[in-house]
Amino acid sequence: MAENPLHYLDATSLSALIRAREVSPVEVMQAHLDRIEAINPGINAIVTVATGAMDGARAAEAAILAGETLGPLHGVPFTVKDSIDTEGVPTQRGSPIFRGRVPAVDATSVARMKSAGAILLAKTNLPEFSYSTESDNLLTGRSNNPWNLDRTPGGSSGGESAAIAAGLSPLGLGSDLAISIRGPAAQTGIVGLKATHGRIPMTGIWPRSPRRYWHVGPMARSVRDLALAYSLLAGPDGADGLATSPLAFDAGTGASPDRPLRVGWLVEPGFGPIDREVAASVQAAADALRDAGCEVAPVRIPALEQDNALEAFLRLHVMEMKPDVAAATAGHEADMFAMSKFLLGTADTSMADFLRAEQASDRLRDGFAHYFQDHDALLCPVLPIPAHAHGLSEIVIGGQPVSALQIMAATVPFNVTGLPALSIRYGTSREGLPIGVQLVTRWMAESTVLHLAALLEATSPFRDLHPVL
Template identity: 40%
Template sequence: MSDLTSCSASTLARRIRAREVSAVEVLTAHLERIERWNPVVNATVTLNTEPARARAEAADAALARDEVWGPLHGVPFTVKDQFSTAGLRTTYALPHYADFVPDADAPQVTRLKAAGGILLGKTNLPFAAYDWQCQNPTFGRANNPWALDATPGGSSGGSAAALAAGFTPLELGADVGGSLRVPAHFCGVASLRPTEDGPLRGIRPPARPATVRHIAVAGPMARTVRDLQLEWAALSGSADTAEVPAPAADTLRIAVTPELGGVPVDTNTQRVLRDAIGAWRDAGCSVARRPAPFDVEDAFDTWARIQGFELTAGLPAPLRHTPFRQLVWHGYVRSQYGSLAGRMAKGAGLSPRAYFNVLDRKATLADTVDAFFDDWDLWVTPVAALPAFTHRRTGAALEIEGVSVPYALPIAPYNCPTAAPGHPILTLPAGRSSDGRPIGLQVHARRGTDANLLAAGRRLEAALDHDPEPASFAETSGSEDDA
């Protein structure tokens, strides 16, 4: 593998500014790796090759004049094909927009470019950005670089796969029910689901109303927490966020909840969590097991009712009303996500007054979680009850320790309730299953403390001795013929 495609974004940024390597060389190395291995992984779906080359040449010329555009000067990045990109195809994973080219960038893309980043291309995602796998109606299936017969997760599945494959050092994804966290966990990369802060713009076709006003957030993805800090500084518009020092380990108070929603994790995940607790204690952290700081069922229902109401409001007129509304939720969605559809169907039928009552419940949940952090600095939970699973039809049963379980059961209770309060969540690579599949952990913190969470995450990452090297395809299962 080219050294440049295994480097962290922070290292690339430093080496480019020091003129040890050119932005053109960095871009070329990533394009060559994509050309060689993307047919196997199918993580990138649209490349920005010529504009990116021109931008890289301009970055090198600027450095020759001692001009630095920002902390990402000359560093390539990719974005989930849910974010609008000016002059570059954006499909939103909807067949009707298979050839759509927006006129403007999403705000998050604008910020990454303003920080000196170079847009390399777009990454794969499932239909309508709604699944924990990554089967796209236009581009086909993305595969997990660590096990090609397994999913990279969803909906930011191509995002995580591109990072894990060494196609990009930085990625932009989004999350409403695990779409950043599950792919990061499945692919062994890091992500930040930031503090929820108003409606997420730039992720919908311009002709569609922005009915999803809560819970959905955009967030950075990278192979290391240091790189998340670098990207989050650009996305949040504050260079100071990249400079928050890591706290001393012996000052960190960590609460751990090994199980959520009555769904136990598999033995591999239990082992990784135990090992992480041991490593953090050895590093001086104070770690104790505690129950979840809120009623998980109440948080789950809050998430589902908000999602059900807001998603239904964005459907075409005939589907917003019975009987067709019932067919959507109790027919199609139930076939995909089982009992999760029933929870969301209750939201689809809410009156406006009832919807606002649910938003009040959401605010109370957020306050409850913040009160929990009066006594704890961090709260750690699993991301899912199992590592990456093999490709299958959406809705098909999964297995935990040889027991068949409904499709959503190993994932939804760990991701939907935890998204409802709106606090920041770091997904941290923590270990591997016995057959080499990555396993991550969720690290939660108080609302508005994203920069501090990332700083603490660097301390936890160091204790775990995480190896951020991209996947070596010679060691993965499957072949190009399997993709």
């Protein structure tokens, strides 16, 4: 155990040790509380420790001693992004406007984790209202990347990604509007899954709009933890009308000797400029999947070249998100952070431009439907560069400055289309920062994306690397 501290074991390993009575839920919880006390001041990933965390661990230990039936995550701590409601524990949405807000009911995703025996450990930092690619706000401050404190851990689930990467939590819940699970996962070297839109209910998460692009999903340090969490989280809850597909339905295609999985890989064009180190990581992942028995070839996707998914998204979401933010901040303008002010100051999209953006989204969906007739998966970048410095309005890619919004260019197409997408580390920059690659499969084919991620993980030289803190 000395060589592999409890705080760096994945949730699956912790569950097995707890079941075998080799370690108690109280020991596991204390290890993570100690880690938070020691490490969190430097990265500011945890914003609230759940007051009932240790009581929950003691209750879990008593259940084991009493011989009760145990859930698959019995006694395992988990963390939750602070936009996701947690019963009796503050959910403050990264804003002084919601300071001290304590929900009376868990979000569906939180309730399902608890039903599996997991114990809420803490809430994690985010940008105000989950609306930024950096996790900074006026209430709980800025989160830092554990690999380099001068770099961002991303947003909007940046506190969650930093916590898991630094060993403050083995498993957590994030949300993803355009980048917010996969981008932070890539920037901190963990894994994150954005399942098909609607697979996991958004009940108990604010803001509600634009819910047709918003997703909630698991973040972890291992693919098997993602798979386990997904199996617990997915399925209708009778409250979210966009969450309708039963978990039992899966459109994935299993590999077989007769027909290996067909994977296309793409760096450019279609996602804008991509850093050479990121491109090399995608190429390395393509080679690894080929060595693992997949049929791998470079591809182009005309729909990505015809329509700019990021541009379409920006035109659509402004009109849908502004009313909720305007209502929440009315009379509290002094408590608004920069990105909310930016959103409310953005000109409304004209009806003509809104319709053009809707049509572009439809063409992108059509283009991917065509692509997945001949392919089982797409391998591509998550981000155009590794984790960047805090507070940038521009980023530099290949020596050329571009808008910081370009950081979302390779993730937002899969929010606009609702396709499942997963981020996994498969590289390291010359500065020692993690580089992620993105796997995408057809709608409802989560089994395929998880299988391919497991293949990469099995060959990855980066799977057991942790930041030095």
